[in-house]
Amino acid sequence: MFNKYIVLFFTIAVFCGCTTDFEEINTNRNDPVDVDAGYLMSSVIVNTTYKLTKENVEGVMGVPSRYVTRVIHNADDTFKWDAEDWGYxxxxxxxxxxxxxxxREKExxxxxAIALIIKGYLFGILTDTYGDIPFEDAFGAGEENxxxxxxxxESIYTEVLNFFEQANELLTRKGNLSFYAGYDPMFSGDVLAWRKLANSMRIRYLLHIASKKPEAYTTLQSMLNDPETYPLILSNEDNALIPYLGNKKSDASPLGSYDNDFYDRRPSKVFVDYLLxxxxxRLPVxxxxxxxxxxxxxDNNAYVGLPIALHGATNYNGTTNHTDYESSNYxxxxxxFHEDSNPLFNAVIFQASEMYFILAELLQEHGITYPGETAESLYLKGIKTSMEQYAVADQAEVQNYYDQELVAYNGSLEQIIAQKWVSLLFVAGSETWFDHRRTGFPVFPFGPLSIREEIPYRMPYPSEEASYNAENYEKAINDQGWSADDNYEKIWLLR
Incomplete structure (x- = not known):
């Protein structure tokens, strides 16, 4: 982790500074490093990871994950979503x-491989979020009109999965990633770590598509049978993350001192009650x-979550001033989270606990096998890995956490998905939302202001699409069999 702080500090310092020797450095033919490519790689990794985490914390993407309830600016909590920008x-x-x-020019x-991993990750999130999207034709924005x-x-998913497969293979070849260690704030040039991320992402998206393409289970089994070819993220040391430096708003926790809406974003009642x-x-952490x-x-508990879509949320539970700690009763x-930088909260795009819960689901629900493991052992490893991540593993053992009736393995998908949901608190992107859309778990309560008692299936397209790309926009709606560009229309994966 310390190395990540050093690389990230260097990366951001470089972005903010300049060098008079840049041209000389960039044209040194004996140097295997392309400085432009190094800067691009750093920028893409940092910006993607920070921004997607921020979207989960404070954007609409995080609303259906139900970690957060808004006190005042709570229109999105009612699930009445308007057109949503995809510029992030x-x-x-x-x-x-x-x-x-x-x-590719430098061969x-x-x-x-790194570019393919990021490309697969971002396009995967976009199509999971909206449905059909610009893909093959996505990069002509410099052209007029x-x-x-x-x-x-369906075709986007085929390519996204290919990106991850290609990336794993490319990383087995001879390359120059070790020379770019100083430009890699995520893994410091560690080829094996990037391979683990590529394969873990591929397994995530194979699970997404398996209900539509059952042959995905065959691919999953082949991967799990060959861990040498397909290494995975299975420890917290392998987690794909960027620490928050806390020097300024752009590199600080999205819930830190630069967040003007900290008191407006509260832990949801369903999240707090699950932990209670x-x-x-992990609750007091x-x-x-x-x-x-x-x-x-x-509610007279020491920990009180805020219900969703509530009338008079500012005064819930007898609160007189929600911006004052002493006067707030939730x-x-x-x-x-509130510190600008804390080693227990990082911007994460994939972590080990997720992989264990995915594997537990595959073994329990789909007949997949994994050497030396059962669905129960993988489920427990998922929880224990999360406890270790937040430095409460010993406490969990002392208080016999795993022996409780609600925690002890019971063979249900609901239990696996719920523990996975808890462990993925604020992980970048929308994975817990997709889990809910495909499984119905966790079961979430709704509030009196909710427009319907159902989590939305997608986000509406950006408003600019209807204005400036109307023909393709209308065709996309028709191709997907929708009556309108509505957040309750189902994308192909969910039909």
Whole structure:
């Protein structure tokens, strides 16, 4: 982790500074490093990871994951979503495409692999979020009157999976990634770590598509039978993350001192109650106790979550001033999030606990085998890995956390998905939302202001598409069999 701080500090310092020797450095033919490609790689990795985490914390993408309830600006919590911008992903895809082209021009398989991993990750999130999107035709924005054609989700998924497969293979070749260690804030030039990320992402998206393409289970089994060819993220040391430096808003926790809406974003009741019911030792790490539990008018627990889509949320549980800790009778998020930099909260795009829960589901629900493991052992490893991640593993053992009736393995998909949901708190992207859409778990309560008692299936397309790309926009709606560009229409993967 310390090395990641050093590389990230160097990366950001370089972005903010300049050098009079840049041209000389960049044209040194004896140097295997292309400085332009190095800067691009650093920028794409940092910006993608930070931005997608920020979207999960404060954007609409995070709303259906139900970690957060808004106090005042709670329109999105009602699930009445308007057109949503996708620039958070496409802007970085443009830079990543430049990196991909540079890598291919230099015939550097390692840089090409990293660009393919980022490309697969971002396009995977985009199509999971919207459905059909511009894909093959996505990078012509410099052309006059550019109107991209939408690609079908099925074909996008085929390519996304190919990107991850190609990346793993490219990283087995001779390349120059070790020379780019100082430009790699995620893995410091560690080829094996990038291979683990490529294969873990591929398994994530194979699980997504398996209900539509059952042959994906055959591929999954082949991968799990050959760990040498397909290494995976199976320890917290392998987690794909970027630490928060906390020097300024752009590299600080999205819930830190630069966040003007910290008091507006509160731990949700369903999240807090799940942890309370299991006496979960992660609760005090993630959530702050209320100042005076006895002051509550409906809930006198030390930890109080805020219900979703509620009338008069500012005064819930007898609160008189939600921006003042002493006067608020529902909890805030904990110190690890409120500090601008804390080693227990990082921007993460994939972590080991997710892989264990995926494997547990595959073994329990789909007859997949994994050497030396059962669905139960993998489920427990998922929880224990999360406990270790948040430095409460010993406490969990001391208080016999795993022996509780609600925690002890019971063979249900609901239990696996719920523990996975908890462990993926604020992980970048929308994985827990997709899990809910494909399984129905966890079962979430709804509030009196919810427009319907159902989590949305997608986000509506950006409003600019209807205005400036109307023909392709309308065709995409018709191709998917929708009556309108609505957040309750189902994407291909969910039909």
């Amino acid at each position: 992903a496409f802007s970085f895809l443009v830079d990543n495409e430049d990196l991909l082209q540079k890598a 550097d398989p390692h840089l090409e 550019f109107t991209p054609v939408y690609s079908r989700q 019911d299991r006496n979960d030792p 993630w959530v702050r106790e209320v100042a005076d539990p006895k002051a509550g008018t409906v 909890s805030e998020f904990g110190t690890i």
